Amino acid sequence: xxxxxxxxxxxxxxxxxxxxxxxxxxxxxxxxxxxxxxxxxxxxxxxxxxxxxxxxxxxxxxxxxxxxxxxxxxxxxxxxxxxxxxxxxxxxxxxxxxxxxxxxxxxxxxxxxxxxxxxxxxxxxxxxxxxxxxxxxxxxxxxxxxxxxxxxxxxxxxxxxxxxxxxxxxxxxxxxxxxxxxxxxxxxxxxxxxxxxxxxxxxxxxxxxxxxxxxxxxxxxxxxxxxxxxxxxxxxxxxxxxxxxxxxxxxxxxxxxxxxxxxxxxxxxxxxxxxxxxxxxxxxxxx
Amino acid sequence: xxxxxxxxxxxxxxxxxxxxxxxxxxxxxxxxxxxxxxxxxxxxxxxxxxxxxxxxxxxxxxxxxxxxxxxxxxxxxxxxxxxxxxxxxxxxxxxxxxxxxxxxxxxxxxxxxxxxxxxxxxxxxxxxxxxxxxxxxxxxxxxxxxxxx
Numbered sequence: 001x002x003x004x005x006x007x008x009x010x011x012x013x014x015x016x017x018x019x020x021x022x023x024x025x026x027x028x029x030x031x032x033x034x035x036x037x038x039x040x041x042x043x044x045x046x047x048x049x050x051x052x053x054x055x056x057x058x059x060x061x062x063x064x065x066x067x068x069x070x071x072x073x074x075x076x077x078x079x080x081x082x083x084x085x086x087x088x089x090x091x092x093x094x095x096x097x098x099x100x101x102x103x104x105x106x107x108x109x110x111x112x113x114x115x116x117x118x119x120x121x122x123x124x125x126x127x128x129x130x131x132x133x134x135x136x137x138x139x140x141x142x143x144x145x146x147x148x149x150x151x152x153x154x155x156x157x158x159x160x161x162x163x164x165x166x167x168x169x170x171x172x173x174x175x176x177x178x179x180x181x182x183x184x185x186x187x188x189x190x191x192x193x194x195x196x197x198x199x200x201x202x203x204x205x206x207x208x209x210x211x212x213x214x215x216x217x218x219x220x221x222x223x224x225x226x227x228x229x230x231x232x233x234x235x236x237x238x239x240x241x242x243x244x245x246x247x248x249x250x251x252x253x254x255x256x257x258x259x260x261x262x263x264x265x266x267x268x269x270x271x272x273x274x275x276x277x278x279x280x281x282x283x284x285x286x287x
Numbered sequence: 288x289x290x291x292x293x294x295x296x297x298x299x300x301x302x303x304x305x306x307x308x309x310x311x312x313x314x315x316x317x318x319x320x321x322x323x324x325x326x327x328x329x330x331x332x333x334x335x336x337x338x339x340x341x342x343x344x345x346x347x348x349x350x351x352x353x354x355x356x357x358x359x360x361x362x363x364x365x366x367x368x369x370x371x372x373x374x375x376x377x378x379x380x381x382x383x384x385x386x387x388x389x390x391x392x393x394x395x396x397x398x399x400x401x402x403x404x405x406x407x408x409x410x411x412x413x414x415x416x417x418x419x420x421x422x423x424x425x426x427x428x429x430x431x432x433x434x435x436x
Contacts, residue, residue, distance in 0.1 A: 038372065039410065044312075093371045121371065246412070
């Protein structure tokens, strides 16, 4: 894959290469953060010096369905030894799907010194780079977070209802079988956490992983991404777009692609996603 | 209703007593290291595999086979195509070591929610569903044979 800077992204600074990470392992101003779906991966071996941020235990409120609050984020930041000036670099399994999710939550608190390692864990491993099992301990820091701001990059159910009334674009990033509702009724599938199958009316189906080169987990070039989201699906950079999936994790990946790599100004992630919409009484559904 | 296989019940008990997340992970990683022992041999199947052997909902691309044994029990084999699918590998090893060669009634009694007892309730919905899919397939193979009998 070509160098990150040569792929035509609107904000190339938000991606770093595995080489860049390898050169900054001991940089005190950089913290490498692994976020995975598979809870066994980090303890089985991780980039030297990397800390783990777990989406369930670190990023969510333990009681309500919501993200951590300001005090919780400050505790998390202190635990992983970052200050407001530390550049955080996320990477993980599943082509960085969980890494972009953690990145998105960090943006709710305005930590904009944040990057994604292109290719994630897959590329690092494929390149035969070092993985270690030692869990680093960093001196706890003082971190002052702003209050969580849900107004810019997060969408709620009622906002989605108004969005569809205004016929604004939505991107459903789930698989075609989830989008059509077929999967909910397939024999042998565990239930999908929703009472109804289908999609939000008007949503376009662009499975999240289409943005990725599957052989090494890197992001496709800007031209390739525009071919998918713009030429094929008709989105435009000045559109007001909402992305969703089942709980907002896969759609954070698409949010990242649209907002940073293609430079869309108004993209929000609907984290309630299908587990909220497919269980809500009276909301419209299309199949 | 039949009891689940004894070895599986013991293992679930062991995991229930683990409260430390890291300890649980270490234990599961040790189990996943034995995956080569349960990987499907070429005489049973070679890639590309029959899609009917694919575990529904498992994003680690797990596959399950069940071979009938002379004593009427089943020997299970697995493959996990995603090299990063460590949890799926651990689940496969657990199911082979505790369910292969066990009475079909007892394997058929294994419920998918043992995944939560083994991996902990904080496992993601997607990951949990994939792992439960492996259990469902193992259980389903036993049920199929019982229905035929």
